[in-house]
Amino acid sequence: MKFSASRRESSSAGLTVGSGHVEELLSSGPDPLTIGRRLRHIRRAKGLTLADAAALASISPSALSLIENGKREAKLSVLITLATGLGTGLGELLATAAPSRRAALEIELEKAQRAGSFQALEIPAVRTGPRLPMEALEALVGLHRALAKVRAERAATPEQARRANADLRDRMRRQGNYFGEIESVAAELLTATKYDGGPITRTVVDRMCAYLGFRVVHTNDLPESTRTVTDLGHKIIYLPQPDAGQHDSRSLALQALGHVVLDHAVPQDYSEFLEQRVEINYFAASLLIPERGALSLLRRAKAAKDIAIEDLRDAYAVSYETAAHRFTNLATRHLDLPVHFMRISSSGVIFKAYENDGVQFPTDTTGAIEGQRVCRYWTARVVFDQPDLSTAYQQYTDTNSGTYWCTAVVDRTSAGLFSVSVGVPYADVKWMRGRETTERSKSRCPDPTCCALPPAELADRWEGMAWPSARVHSHLLAAMPPGVFPGVDQTDVLGFLDRHSVP
Numbered sequence: 389m390k391f392s393a394s395r396r397e398s399s400s401a402g403l404t405v406g407s408g409h410v411e412e413l414l415s416s417g418p419d420p421l422t423i424g425r426r427l428r429h430i431r432r433a434k435g436l437t438l439a440d441a442a443a444l445a446s447i448s449p450s451a452l453s454l455i456e457n458g459k460r461e462a463k464l465s466v467l468i469t470l471a472t473g474l475g476t477g478l479g480e481l482l483a484t485a486a487p488s489r490r491a492a493l494e495i496e497l498e499k500a501q502r503a504g505s506f507q508a509l510e511i512p513a514v515r516t517g518p519r520l521p522m523e524a525l526e527a528l529v530g531l532h533r534a535l536a537k538v539r540a541e542r543a544a545t546p547e548q549a550r551r552a553n554a555d556l557r558d559r560m561r562r563q564g565n566y567f568g569e570i571e572s573v574a575a576e577l578l579t580a581t582k583y584d585g586g587p588i589t590r591t592v593v594d595r596m597c598a599y600l601g602f603r604v605v606h607t608n609d610l611p612e613s614t615r616t617v618t619d620l621g622h623k624i625i626y627l628p629q630p631d632a633g634q635h636d637s638r639s640l641a642l643q644a645l646g647h648v649v650l651d652h653a654v655p656q657d658y659s660e661f662l663e664q665r666v667e668i669n670y671f672a673a674s675l676l677i678p679e680r681g682a683l684s685l686l687r688r689a690k691a692a693k694d695i696a697i698e699d700l701r702d703a704y705a706v707s708y709e710t711a712a713h714r715f716t717n718l719a720t721r722h723l724d725l726p727v728h729f730m731r732i733s734s735s736g737v738i739f740k741a742y743e744n745d746g747v748q749f750p751t752d753t754t755g756a757i758e759g760q761r762v763c764r765y766w767t768a769r770v771v772f773d774q775p776d777l778s779t780a781y782q783q784y785t786d787t788n789s790g791t792y793w794c795t796a797v798v799d800r801t802s803a804g805l806f807s808v809s810v811g812v813p814y815a816d817v818k819w820m821r822g823r824e825t826t827e828r829s830k831s832r833c834p835d836p837t838c839c840a841l842p843p844a845e846l847a848d849r850w851e852g853m854a855w856p857s858a859r860v861h862s863h864l865l866a867a868m869p870p871g872v873f874p875g876v877d878q879t880d881v882l883g884f885l886d887r888h889s890v891p
């Protein structure tokens with residue numbers, strides 16, 4: 389988790405001047421390369437050689453050369469002496485503009501060639517001295533710009549996406565699915581908007597948006613490729629009409645606000661896009677179920693050995709999924725409980741999952757779990773076979789990595805039935821409501837004879853006679869949707885904003 393200060397790595401990480409005040413002044417100023425080029429430009433305009441100018445500041449010509457090439461950061465005292473010696477002001481030297489168009493192109497080429505992403509290509513760098521023809525300089529800079537654009541828009545392959553997802557889940561597991569910085573940002577916002585407990589109503593959400601200068605507008609013509617659109621210029625968050633989607637519109641509004649509050653920059657690649665998605669989800673959940681209130685509820689429940697996700701859901705008027713997700717955020721950090729969480733389709737395919745309790749999700753070769761099918765005997769799947777889908781179902785499951793107790797509910801959506809389940813290892817079931825269940829099953833997955841292969845007797849009887857026509861999962865074949873915001877139709881979005889900003 390990184391916030392703006394570190395994420396927006398400043399390209400102007402400038403001079404080492406040793407004074408906080410000056411550093412502050414320079415924080416939005418030129419970078420060493422620009423300073424170097426301005427210095428060289430001024431020196432040449434005065435007709436001074438490298439040696440002449442170096443002598444002015446009592447440094448060696450080679451040191452001055454390094455400074456002029458942006459390879460060494462000059463001390464402020466050296467810059468002041470040089471400015472005085474060259475008969476110019478420090479301000480002139482530190483101006484952000486390149487001294488000429490040629491210098492600007494040279495600086496851009498230098499920077500592009502010094503970037504790690506270029507060096508990884510192992511293409512030799514071109515010297516940007518005066519002997520490089522202007523035409524070649526223009527062409528090289530043009531190519532670097534085009535390359536940067538392609539990189540930004542590069543469609544992540546499904547494999548890259550799956551790896552990125554697996555990496556992200558690893559990081560979430562290491563921190564127990566708890567994001568302290570987001571919790572404090574949320575707590576500040578709650579305090580600032582005078583929240584005093586209970587569910588976060590639509591009104592409270594509007595108040596939070598207003599506090600941050602944003603207005604929420606519901607509309608029925610959002611571009612199809614988006615969930616929400618934010619007009620950063622006019623500070624308007626556009627949401628779908630409340631009846632238009634299955635998403636809780638409070639959650640959508642808070643997620644849109646999350647991008648702003650967490651100071652997200654345009655994602656550089658698919659993994660940053662995913663990371664931002666996780667962060668805004670977390671941000672929305674941490675407001676819908678504020679940490680402090682949730683903790684007092686959960687701690688009381690733990691003391692009474694009566695923890696139930698339903699209580700969290702009902703106390704904050706949220707979906708079971710939001711309550712379950714929030715429980716996993718707080719359980720390990722504050723209640724000392726390792727947990728797992730899953731959202732799967734009725735055919736057993738994982739859409740979301742998290743664990744830090746050793747449960748072994750099915751994975752593919754990249755370590756990704758999304759799209760994998762969980763064991764037929766796990767609670768998350770057995771729940772679909774229950775006669776009454778409206779209540780939570782609990783079960784103990786013996787697996788290769790131990791016995792787990794899980795509770796699951798079925799969620800009816802326009803895309804079909806899904807189950808949301810939360811589980812803990814056997815040792816921790818004593819804290820959970822529903823532990824008295826006598827339901828128990830045994831899973832031998834990933835042993836294929838557990839449930840992946842049909843029973844031998846059945847297979848024999850139908851040998852050579854079954855020919856199903858598979859439903860093609862076209863999304864599995866497609867490359868990741870292209871674009872900075874994957875799959876978003878930018879023309880639709882800009883057209884939409886334009887339409888809505890008519891005075």
Ligand SMILES: [Zn+2]
Nearest residue numbers: 763833838839
């Ligand atoms: Zn199985």
